[in-house]
Amino acid sequence: MSEPILSVEKVSKSYGDLAAVDGVSFTIPEGESYGLLGPNGAGKTTTISMICGLLKMDSGEVNVAGQSMSAHPVEAKSAIGYVPQEVALYQDLTGRENLRFWGKLYRLRGKELNSRVDEVLNIVGLTDRAKDKVSQYSGGMQRRLNIAAGLLHRPRLLVLDEPTVGVDPQSRNAILESVESLKAAGTAILYTTHYMEEAERLCDRVGIIDLGRLIAEGTRRELVTTIGEKDRIQLTALSGETTIFADLVRSIPGVAQATVNDEGVELLCTEGRKLLPKILEAADKAGVAVASVEVLEPDLEAVFLHLTGKALRD
Amino acid sequence: MGALTIAAKDLRLRIRDKSAWIIAVVAPFALAAIISFAFKGEDDFHTTMVVADEDQSEISKVFASVLATPDLKKIIKLRIVESADEAERLTETEAVAAGLVVPKGFGEAIANGGSPQIIVIQHPNSAVAGSIAQNIARRFAAETDSVRLSVATAISAGAGGVPPDEIARRAAQGSIPTSVQEGALGTLGQNSSSNYFGPAMAIFFVFFTVSFGGLSLLQERRLGTMQRLIAAPMARGQIILGKIISTFIIGVVSLSIMVASTSLLLGSNWGNPLAVAALILATVLAAMGIMSVVAVFSTSEERAGALSSIVVLALSLLGGNFIPISQAPKIFRTLALFTPNGWALRGFTDLVADGGGIASVSTHLMVIVGFGLVTGLIALSQTRKLLVR
Numbered sequence: 001m002s003e004p005i006l007s008v009e010k011v012s013k014s015y016g017d018l019a020a021v022d023g024v025s026f027t028i029p030e031g032e033s034y035g036l037l038g039p040n041g042a043g044k045t046t047t048i049s050m051i052c053g054l055l056k057m058d059s060g061e062v063n064v065a066g067q068s069m070s071a072h073p074v075e076a077k078s079a080i081g082y083v084p085q086e087v088a089l090y091q092d093l094t095g096r097e098n099l100r101f102w103g104k105l106y107r108l109r110g111k112e113l114n115s116r117v118d119e120v121l122n123i124v125g126l127t128d129r130a131k132d133k134v135s136q137y138s139g140g141m142q143r144r145l146n147i148a149a150g151l152l153h154r155p156r157l158l159v160l161d162e163p164t165v166g167v168d169p170q171s172r173n174a175i176l177e178s179v180e181s182l183k184a185a186g187t188a189i190l191y192t193t194h195y196m197e198e199a200e201r202l203c204d205r206v207g208i209i210d211l212g213r214l215i216a217e218g219t220r221r222e223l224v225t226t227i228g229e230k231d232r233i234q235l236t237a238l239s240g241e242t243t244i245f246a247d248l249v250r251s252i253p254g255v256a257q258a259t260v261n262d263e264g265v266e267l268l269c270t271e272g273r274k275l276l277p278k279i280l281e282a283a284d285k286a287g288v289a290v291a292s293v294e295v296l297e298p299d300l301e302a303v304f305l306h307l308t309g310k311a312l313r314d
Numbered sequence: 315m316g317a318l319t320i321a322a323k324d325l326r327l328r329i330r331d332k333s334a335w336i337i338a339v340v341a342p343f344a345l346a347a348i349i350s351f352a353f354k355g356e357d358d359f360h361t362t363m364v365v366a367d368e369d370q371s372e373i374s375k376v377f378a379s380v381l382a383t384p385d386l387k388k389i390i391k392l393r394i395v396e397s398a399d400e401a402e403r404l405t406e407t408e409a410v411a412a413g414l415v416v417p418k419g420f421g422e423a424i425a426n427g428g429s430p431q432i433i434v435i436q437h438p439n440s441a442v443a444g445s446i447a448q449n450i451a452r453r454f455a456a457e458t459d460s461v462r463l464s465v466a467t468a469i470s471a472g473a474g475g476v477p478p479d480e481i482a483r484r485a486a487q488g489s490i491p492t493s494v495q496e497g498a499l500g501t502l503g504q505n506s507s508s509n510y511f512g513p514a515m516a517i518f519f520v521f522f523t524v525s526f527g528g529l530s531l532l533q534e535r536r537l538g539t540m541q542r543l544i545a546a547p548m549a550r551g552q553i554i555l556g557k558i559i560s561t562f563i564i565g566v567v568s569l570s571i572m573v574a575s576t577s578l579l580l581g582s583n584w585g586n587p588l589a590v591a592a593l594i595l596a597t598v599l600a601a602m603g604i605m606s607v608v609a610v611f612s613t614s615e616e617r618a619g620a621l622s623s624i625v626v627l628a629l630s631l632l633g634g635n636f637i638p639i640s641q642a643p644k645i646f647r648t649l650a651l652f653t654p655n656g657w658a659l660r661g662f663t664d665l666v667a668d669g670g671g672i673a674s675v676s677t678h679l680m681v682i683v684g685f686g687l688v689t690g691l692i693a694l695s696q697t698r699k700l701l702v703r
Contacts, residue, residue, distance in 0.1 A: 052545045077547040084545075088538035090323070092330055104319045105546040149542070 011060030035203030081155030140171020231272030240288030320556025371421025411443030527561030528609020585665030603689030
């Protein structure tokens, strides 16, 4: 394993009696994309605020590119490209002026500054709108420029704090594609989100955070295996007594769990596809008219549900 | 250097902000022009004064002749009486606006190296005339003392025993009449209204102009750009320094434009350029300090804006930015000394009235800078809370 570009060790932050972040530790090697997945208020933003030097930690240690954020904050910050959750740009400056300003703060000058501004404008697809004031941009364009401002100095670690919150699907896809291209170029990425599908799409490894604590960490496959090799089957009912059906299917060998929900019944079982005939037979016996049956592979949503007992979007 | 980059960005944003131009340049000039024209009739000032020469020396006779020179005669109608009692009676009954009494022994005291005073009698209802009378008396005493020293040196007679008639002769020929005229007329020349309201409005609006510095810190927090600034590889102090630099430049430019525009377009006289420059720098510093305190103790831009308006209006009312402070009751003249704008306005008007240089406003400068340093340090001690997420 290569030298970690980011090392977070037992970082904690409390506000009075409330522990916003409680002993969080993880590392990100050079070139890896790491997702911090958790619901709103889990402690994701507080964690990356301490990583980026915005917030003083109560205890613990953060090292970025070998530099301690506590002892050498300026050097540590030089290695980070920070993209805040909200659009952090000057509305009365043009896109290019904004990028030039942020680039200068990262000590870019002259030709290097100009060429980097052109490059990042190209990466986020805003070259044609570079001379327009940011106030004239759509929300999605502002988000993309927000990311561009974090890329100017070729950071060794790019930190993105929920960059797709409140973005329309088209812009969201454009943002995810930009991040994928950066990942392909070998930039280490720390990505916080509460969208399971974004973490699955972008991240090599995922840390699941809840109530300020990192409760699980690993690749998608590693995390999914923590809940076993079980399939989820969603049976959607048109009519009939779903509670009777649920009682019937629980007696089928291989069915671990049957839960009645708004659409019908959700089953957790081993080798779900093989059990489908028996499940449909039970539905017939219970008088349930079946609209559809869907076999779902285990995902991070299920892992989070399994670990915390609640959904990511709760 | 991060501070310079931040300052340059702030200046660019301010230059593009039309409201900033209105507050910094258009509004103060327009108001100064309007008020100056409204008070223009007041420039054709006439008053009646009484002089009692109880001394009847050669020197005291020169004093009476000074008041009778053509320029002063344009604004002062003079009555000569025999005694101080008569002068006091005429002033009390408001038959005249002010009285000047040259006490017995005045000339002899001058000749022997003393510093006798000309007594000024002033009626509370005639503050302007009283102010002119005081100015004339102060000027005459100072100039007479100066001539005495030069005469004493010339005849090598030491500090005492200078012939009064020689002092009187030199004084009558020399600079006393001219100097006294300039000093007295300086406050009441053809452009006296703009001489007062130019600085008054410039100082009033510079408080609003520099308030953007503190407000922009709150604005950076609201926009989220503060987070990004803090995440940049520089010390947090660079952010504050950048704000200080840009705010100071804008304040100085705003006041300088007012000096230039009122001089060119309203014919205002601001006085010694070096002293004016020093007063501008000190005034901007004090305004920055006070407005920064307002900002750091506010939790939002809206609250800071509202509080700024209250503070600036209160200071301006107390400091005399709306009404010439010399015409206000004594209590207000005293209260004005507790405001930096009061001292600044006094400094600018004294420069014109006295025709002095930077040394003549050194006390004003020290007090104004003192206001700026104390309030600035209070604000700096509180800025940390604005530099956190």
